[in-house]
Amino acid sequence: MATIYSNAPRHPEKAHRTATDILPRPSWIRVRAAGADVREATQEVVRAYGLSTVCEEAGCPNLAECWSKRHATFLVMGDICTRGCGFCNVRTGVPAALDGTEPERVAAAVRDLKLTHAVITSVDRDDLPDGGALHIASVVRAVRAASPVATIEVLTPDFLKKPGALEIVVDACPDVFNHNIETVPRFYPSIRPGARYFHSIRLLQAVKERSPHMVTKSGLMVGFGETRDEMIQVMDDLRTADVDFLTIGQYLQPTPQHAAVVEYVRPEMFEAYASLARGKGFAMVSASPLTRSSHHAGEDFERLRAARSGARASVIDS
Numbered sequence: 001m002a003t004i005y006s007n008a009p010r011h012p013e014k015a016h017r018t019a020t021d022i023l024p025r026p027s028w029i030r031v032r033a034a035g036a037d038v039r040e041a042t043q044e045v046v047r048a049y050g051l052s053t054v055c056e057e058a059g060c061p062n063l064a065e066c067w068s069k070r071h072a073t074f075l076v077m078g079d080i081c082t083r084g085c086g087f088c089n090v091r092t093g094v095p096a097a098l099d100g101t102e103p104e105r106v107a108a109a110v111r112d113l114k115l116t117h118a119v120i121t122s123v124d125r126d127d128l129p130d131g132g133a134l135h136i137a138s139v140v141r142a143v144r145a146a147s148p149v150a151t152i153e154v155l156t157p158d159f160l161k162k163p164g165a166l167e168i169v170v171d172a173c174p175d176v177f178n179h180n181i182e183t184v185p186r187f188y189p190s191i192r193p194g195a196r197y198f199h200s201i202r203l204l205q206a207v208k209e210r211s212p213h214m215v216t217k218s219g220l221m222v223g224f225g226e227t228r229d230e231m232i233q234v235m236d237d238l239r240t241a242d243v244d245f246l247t248i249g250q251y252l253q254p255t256p257q258h259a260a261v262v263e264y265v266r267p268e269m270f271e272a273y274a275s276l277a278r279g280k281g282f283a284m285v286s287a288s289p290l291t292r293s294s295h296h297a298g299e300d301f302e303r304l305r306a307a308r309s310g311a312r313a314s315v316i317d318s
Contacts, residue, residue, distance in 0.1 A: 010091050011257060013084035019256035026264045029250065029289050031061050042067040045112050049105040052079040054121050054294070059089045059254055062295045073119040073155075073294040074106050076139055077132045081123035083194040086259035087182070087221065087251055090123060098128070103138040107146035117298025118143050120174075121155035124194070131157055133165035137172035144173075151175040151301060153217075155293055158200050166203060170210045176245070176301055177207045178217040178293055181238065184230040191224060191259055205241035215304060217245035219293045222273075224251060225262035231273060235280050245284040245304060246277050249291035265289070283307060 046053055052075040055063040066072065080095040081088070110118045120139055125132040140152055153176035159165035170177065185197040200218075207216050218238055220231070238246060248270060253261045267289060274287040284304040286296065 010089075011084065011255070013092055014255075014257040017257045020253075020260040022253045022256060023261050023264065025252075028267050029061075029252075029264065031064065031290070036068075038070060039064055039067040042070050042072055042113065045109050046072055049109045051102075051105060051109055052076075054090070057090045060292055060295075061252060061290055062292055066295065070113045071115065071119075071294075071298070072109075072113065073121055074109070074139075075121055075123065076102055076106065077122045077125050077135055079123065082126040083124045085182075085195075086191045086193070087254075089254035089258070095123065095125060095127065098132070098135050103135070103142035106139050107142035110143050110150060111146045115147065115150055115298075117151045117153065117301055118147065119153045119155065119294040119297050121294070122157060124157040126160070126194070129162070130165045130168065131159045131162035133159065133162065133168040137168050140169075140172040140174050151298070153178060153294070153297055153301065155180065158195050158203055160194070160196065160199055166206055167210060170207055170214065173211075174214070176215045176217055176297075177204075177211075178219070178245075179203055179207075180219040180293060181234060182219070183221055183224055184226045184234055186230065187224050187226070201237050201241050204238065204243050208242045215245060215301065216241075216243045217247070217293070218243050219247040219249070219291075221249055221251040222265045222269075223261050223263055224259065232276060235277055235282075239280050239282065244282065245300070246282045246286075247291050247293055247295075248273050248277075248285075248287035249295075250289040 054073045054075040057075055057079050077098060078095045079091055080093045081090045084092045122132055122136060136154060143152055152174045154169060154174045155178040156169060179200060181200050183191045188197050204216050204218060207214060220234060250265055251261060270287040274285045277285040284300055286300055
């Protein structure tokens with residue numbers, strides 16, 4: 001169940017950081033208005049089953065659009081993360097014990113929302129021996145049982161120092177395995193201080209080694225001050241790991257204590273990054289200021305699957 005708080009600070013690890021002014025958003029970053037009725041219906045389902053969503057906890061700018069289409073990305077294992085990443089708005093602290101009823105509640109929500117593509121993500125749970133892998137696998141299996149036609153995407157933690165965890169999740173057979181690389185290696189000490197860049201690359205590579213046909217996906221944020229050459233190097237590293245699908249979106253600073261936005265990357269640069277990524281062999285690329293990992297995830301997966309089917313048919317015909 002979602003946790004109820006007193007007056008505990010949301011980000012205690014950021015409380016003593018020097019505040020930075022949040023740059024005003026440019027004209028090309030505008031959130032779409034969406035129908036309130038369907039959005040409220042989505043919220044009712046989420047609340048009825050006592051679930052958390054990353055849409056709300058991370059302050060996603062696309063919440064209104066996605067919820068108006070009855071799409072919600074479920075945040076499992078509680079809504080308190082054991083890490084304190086510089087970009088993230090999810091609450092940091094000591095999480096509660098896992099709730100064994102959560103897999104069935106997520107499955108019921110997916111069924112009631114009639115989702116054709118369910119996206120399941122989680123907080124980091126460094127406090128658990130397996131990083132929460134068994135719980136994530138249980139959610140995947142429960143959703144599969146309740147909605148057998150739905151495709152399932154997981155967006156996982158890095159399972160750092162959790163041997164065997166990755167295999168548990170892969171063996172639950174999600175259709176898409178997503179793990180976000182988030183930023184270029186230079187910014188890991190400040191943006192992802194609890195993570196290791198090459199561990200994340202290796203994690204994605206290990207998914208393909210265990211399940212060669214599973215779609216793998218990763219996401220990058222821009223706006224921290226990264227260079228074009230650094231972005232190209234990350235693309236190359238991800239392709240070395242045989243990652244299929246890349247998302248690139250603009251970082252938006254949640255509070256003055258979070259990492260500062262150095263620049264708002266212009267739309268034409270996103271188009272250039274998308275072109276570069278496609279040229280490097282990614283089967284699917286989504287790049288725009290408001291792109292997020294789960295934004296249009298179902299539609300993008302269907303396009304990727306159709307492209308794969310077409311490629312296989314061409315091979316057979318030849």
